[in-house]
Amino acid sequence: MTKPDIQKLYDVTEATWPPAARFDLGPVTLRDGAGGGKRVSAATAQDGWTPVDLDAAEARMNEMGQQPLFMIREGQDDLDATLDAKGYKVIDPVYARMCPVSNLTDLPIPRVTAFAIWEPLAIMRDIWAEGGIGAERLAVMDRACDPKTGILGRVDDKPAATAFAAIHDGVAMVHAVETRVAHRRKGMGKWVMRQAAHWAAANGADWIAILVTTGNESANALYESLGMEIVGKYHYRIKA
Structure with a gap:
C-alpha cells in the first residue's frame, strides 16, 4: 500500500x-x-x-x-x-493531512452517533448553511466523483454535525466538516471522521485525507490526535 x-x-x-x-x-x-x-x-x-x-x-x-x-x-x-x-x-x-483508513476504523461507531447518508438530508443542509456552506458548495458536492457520501453526526439525541466525503484513486477525501456551535467540544469531529473512514473502507479506499487551513488550531489538533499526518501544503495568492 x-x-x-x-x-x-x-x-x-x-x-x-x-x-x-x-x-x-x-x-x-x-x-x-x-x-x-x-x-x-x-x-x-x-x-x-x-x-x-x-x-x-x-x-x-x-x-x-x-x-x-x-x-x-x-x-x-x-x-x-x-x-x-x-x-x-x-x-x-x-x-493536506492523511492517514491509512485502518487508523480510524479500529473503534466501532457508537449507536446513533454517526451515519453515512447520500443524498444529504434537509437537516444536513441546514447545518452546512449555518456554517456558511450554501447552495454553491452543495453544487460542488453534486458534481463530485462517485463514490461519495454525506456524514451526519448526532449527540445528546440531536443532529450536531455533518461532512462530505468522496473517493478518487483509493483515497477518500473529507470536505465541508461542520459542527453546530451548541455541540462543539463534545467529540463530534472524531466520530464524523471515523464514520467517514468506515464508509471509505467499505468502498475500497486505503487512505483518508482532509485539507485544513494552517491557522485552524483546533481542527489541526483534532486531526493530529487521529494520526492524520501532514503530507504537504499549498497556499493561494489573490490580487487585491
Whole structure:
C-alpha cells in the first residue's frame, strides 16, 4: 500500500471537490468555481509559464467575473515570487493531512452517533448553511466523483454535525466538516471522521485525507490526535 504524495492529493482534491468548468490558457489552467470558493476557482500554472501567461490568465479571470486567484503548490517558489511582485497577497495556507483508513476504523461507531447518508438530508443542509456552506458548495458536492457520501453526526439525541466525503484513486477525501456551535467540544469531529473512514473502507479506499487551513488550531489538533499526518501544503495568492 504505497503512501500517496502531495501531488496525488492535488489530483484527489480536484476529483472530489471539482470546479464547474476548467480550461487551459497556455500553461495556466483556469477554473470556473460558480461561487463555490477558492478551491474550485483558483488557477494553477504548469511548468513553462511566463509572466505574459500570468497576465493573460489574470485578464481572463477578470472577464469571468472572478477575482484573480492562483493556487501555489509545493515546489513553485518562482511562481510564488513572481505573483508577489505583481501585487498578489498570500491567503489561506493549507495543510493536506492523511492517514491509512485502518487508523480510524479500529473503534466501532457508537449507536446513533454517526451515519453515512447520500443524498444529504434537509437537516444536513441546514447545518452546512449555518456554517456558511450554501447552495454553491452543495453544487460542488453534486458534481463530485462517485463514490461519495454525506456524514451526519448526532449527540445528546440531536443532529450536531455533518461532512462530505468522496473517493478518487483509493483515497477518500473529507470536505465541508461542520459542527453546530451548541455541540462543539463534545467529540463530534472524531466520530464524523471515523464514520467517514468506515464508509471509505467499505468502498475500497486505503487512505483518508482532509485539507485544513494552517491557522485552524483546533481542527489541526483534532486531526493530529487521529494520526492524520501532514503530507504537504499549498497556499493561494489573490490580487487585491
